[in-house]
Amino acid sequence: MQEKLSYTQALILLYIVQAGLVLFRFPQVEAQYFGSNGWSALLICFAASTLNILMVAGIYKLGQGKSVYDILERTIPRVLLFPVYFAVVAVWAMMASLAAKEYIHILKMVAFPTIHSSVFMIVLGLLAYYLYGKGIYSISKAAIVFLFLTVWMTLLLLFFFSDFRWSRLTPFLFREGTDYVKGFFNLYPAFLGYELSLVLFPYSDKKTKLTQAAFMANLYLTLLYVYVSIICFGVFHYNQLKHKLFPVLDLLAAVKFPFMERIENLFYGFFLFANIVTVAVYYWSAVETGLRIVPKMNRKLLGFVLIAAATGVAAIPDTLMETEEWLREIGYAGFVVSFGFPLILLAVLPFQRRKGKSGLEST
Amino acid sequence: MKARKLALLLLPLAALCGCGQQRVLERLGFININSYDLLPDGQLKMVAFIPKITGEGDSQTGESSSGQTGNVQMSGQTSGEVLTTTAHSSKEARMIQSRQTNWELVSGQLRNTLFGISVAKQGLWPYVDTLIRDPTISPRLKLSIVDGEAGDMLNKNYPQHPGVGRYIDRLLEKEIQDQGIPRVLLYDFERDYFDDGLDPVMPILKDAGDNVEISGIALFRDDKYVARIDSKDGVLLHMLRGKTRNGEINIEAPDGGKGLSHAMLSSLASNRKFKVGKDAAGRISVRITLDVEASVLEYMGELKIGDDRQRAKLEALIAESLKDRAENLIDLMRKNRADGIGAGTAVRNHIGYAAWKNMNWREEWAGAKITVHVKMKINNFGKFR
Known part of the structure; x- marks a missing residue:
């Protein structure tokens, strides 16, 4: 029997996949587009993503946990589905490679300014390939270990307790922002991953409670984001945040221990651990x-070809700004997917239920 | 198996990435303090101090082996190397300095930056901007102003305090801890600069012969130095800017017409509150309440601090004196259109966004009715009644 994901595995896996993208710069997006108390925009994104998850829950229930591809192919001819599949493959693979690229650009900026990013891209691509090759169960097990390697860092932000001022948050909501709609679409990729x-579906059963x-x-991700954002808005001023490319990194840089x-x-x-899980799971999907x-086609070979191709395409934007621009665009595409x-x-499923019922009646 | 072999082949590639950009500790020159001065021709004079790795205890009393090359001067000094350059920008200066030393200059351990008063009067933002931009520079870099030429302080030898970088760093660190001066790290200055309800401040250092002395605190309007307050009012400024937990302040109060009494308030803790309202003429009024608790271990005056009644009288006298000093301090700020205590943040948060944006706070601040109320409590007076 095929091993199914447990509830905790699914939860941690999805959480890490979501947190792996744009984690370092989302408070800047909030300040730039929403202005004062821009962190509240997270709640709008949370509402939208919850709605989206409810849609997934509906599909799981109506389709009785069957593979989404089987559901589609029962009603729509496969040839017609190819463009959809192509689009999904392209978007997810590019999200993976661009997330890796952004990580590498920041790494380059802070530590290795003169090394060509393709060296790191190849290494990260290989790491992602090996993790991907282990399959989703092993990835989910690795994700649990990786969670413990990163989650403790949230405690570091308590260091800012004495610097934090509520008065800096101001009582104004969304003042001096620019474009709320654009802001929403730029902030939303921080939530992507749950899709x-x-x-x-095929890797879970009732015990997994996948949609839950x-x-x-x-929910945990939103709480983390709200916590990090409020600290950013209370430690920095929102006008200052607008100018900071990676405010979360700046916060971490200001941490000082008595000994270090x-x-x-x-x-x-x-x-890197959170990033590699995000990258591997997007490639896997x-x-x-x-x-x-x-x-x-052989699964591993397809994986290798896809990762190599996506890594190759991600090599095109060579500056941090270009990568960010690409990531923004792919974020919009990710939202559409x-x-x-x-x-x-959801459009297809009602037909199948009817068909299924009539099918049952006829036998 | 094939995949495993491939992995074995590729693993060295991953490990070799580390060789791409080597930083050999023995070859690095860690700048730990630098300074900016503005020359009359508009160029920058920059001095960088690189401590010697042999450590504090090293007693090399080197003659300044100054070798002038072009516009760069190098001198080997006690516990470190000083590089002096003139250039158009800080990064250009770093490049020139780098050509004059056998060390590979790095800024990762830069702890202090000193600005000469000439630069501060012109505006610090262009220099601070570069410091923020550079990811190798810590956001915890301390910023200070030097009364006079900042470069001279780094070029000078303080025989009692070898290693000028470390000396100044510890001096500032200790004073920040004792809350005699406000903490001004790179990110504090950046934040206060961007905050529309608050102006930055910065400690002022002065060469006092054999020592470096904290001589006052600079008030800024945006990024420009406009005025200074005396170092004896440092704790008071700290109290007016927010919470104080461990201050020390000397109070002079009139003593029943017979002259002045002196009280030393130690272990001082204080909370500040703003109350914003409008006066009869419809102008903004801010009432600042300072809730102060302290112990008095030294008192020279007529009153008996062991006596409850007389102590209450002393508390009132101290409160009155603190109030006068705080109001004088605020008047100085208002005269210079600099809000170093952040009253603007309270006003902004009170009056609403539209009203705030329509208001020119600097002008309003100069004319607003600001009152200070001090609640003073002596929580102990030592072990002698």
């Missing part, structure tokens, strides 16, 4: 979808 639960795990992961300081590069190194286009894919499924 991969769609691919996890996705909801809880999203300036260890943000060490902290940053730990985030892309391959799962890709296998529907070329079902006979996260809502579009479930919408297609």
Whole structure:
């Protein structure tokens, strides 16, 4: 019998996948687009992502946990589905490679300014490939270990207790922001990752409570984001935050222990673990979808080809600004996939229930 | 198996990444303090101090082996190397300095930056901006102003305190701890600069012969130095800017018409509160309440601090004196249109966004009715009644 994911595994896996992207710069996005108390925009994103998870829950229930690809292919001819699959594969693979690229650009900036990013990209691509090759169960087990390697860092922010001022948050809501709609779409990628639960259907059973795990992961993530953001808004001024590219890194850089300081590069190194899980799971999901286009292809080979291709494409933007621009664009595409894919499924499912019922009646 | 072999082949590649950019500790010159001065021709004079790795106890009393090359002067000094340069920008200066030393200069251990008063009057933001931008520079870098030329302080030999970088760093660290001066790290200055309801402040250092002395605190309007307050009012400024937990202040109070009495308040803890309202003329008024508790271990005056009644009288006298001093301090700030205590943040948060944006706080601050109320409590007077 195929081993199924446990509730905790699914929860931690989805949580880490969500937290792996744009973690270092989201308070800047809040300040730039929403202005004062921009952190409250997280609640709007939380509402939207919860709605999206409810859609996933609906699909799981209506489809009785069947693979989403099987559901689609029962109603829509496979040829017609190919463009959808292509789009999903491309978006997820590029999200993975660009998330890796951004991590590397920051690493370059803080520690290795003269080394070409492709050296790191190849190494990170290989790491992601080996993790991906182990399959989703092993990734989820690794995710639990990686969670413990990073989660303690949230405690570091208590260090800012004495610097924090509520008065700095101001009582104003969304003043001096720029474009709320654009802001929403730029902030939302910080939440993306839960949509991969769609691919996890065949790897879960009733005990997994997959959609509940996705909801809880999203809730914990939102709490983490709100906590980090409020500290950012109370330690920095929101006008200052607008100018900071990576406010969370700046916070970590200001941490000082009695015996040591300036260890943000060490902290940053730990985030590699969260990043690699995000990258590997996005690649894994892309391959799962890709296998529907070329079902006979060897899974590992497809993974290798896909990772190599995505890494190659991610090599095109060579500056940090370009990478960010690409990441923004792919974030928009990710948003479309996260809502579009479930919408297609929800459109298809009612027909199948009717068909299923009539099928039952006829036998 | 194949995959495993491939991994074995590729693993060295990952490990070799580390060789791409080597930093050999023995070859690095860690700048731990630097300074900026503005020359009459508009160029920057920058001095960097690199401590010797042999440590504090080293007693090399070197003659200044100054070798002038172009506009760069190098001198080997006790416990460190001093590099002096003139350039158009700080990074250019670093480049020139780098050509004059056998060390590979790095800023990762830069703990202090001193600005000459000439630079501070022109505005610090362009220099602070570079410091923030550089990811190798710590946001915990301490910023100070030097009364006079900052470079001279680094070039000077303080025989009692070898290693000027460490000496100044510890001096400031201790004073910050004792709350005699406000803590001004790079990110504090940056934040106060961006905050529209608060102006930055910065400690002022002065060469006092054999020592370096903290001579006052600079008040800024945005990033420009506008005025200074005396170092004896440092704790008071700290009290007016927020919570104080371990201050010490000397109070002079009139003593029943017979002259002045002196009381030393130690272990001083204080809380500050703003209350914003409007006066009869419709102008903004801010009432500042200081809730002060302290122990009095030294008192020279007519009153008996062991006596409850007389102690209450002393408390009232101290409160009155603190109030006068605080109001004088605030008047100085208002005269210079600099809000170093952050009253603007309270006003901003009280009056609403639209009203705040329509208001020119600097002008309003100069004319607003600001009152200070001090609640003073002596919580002990030592072990002798």
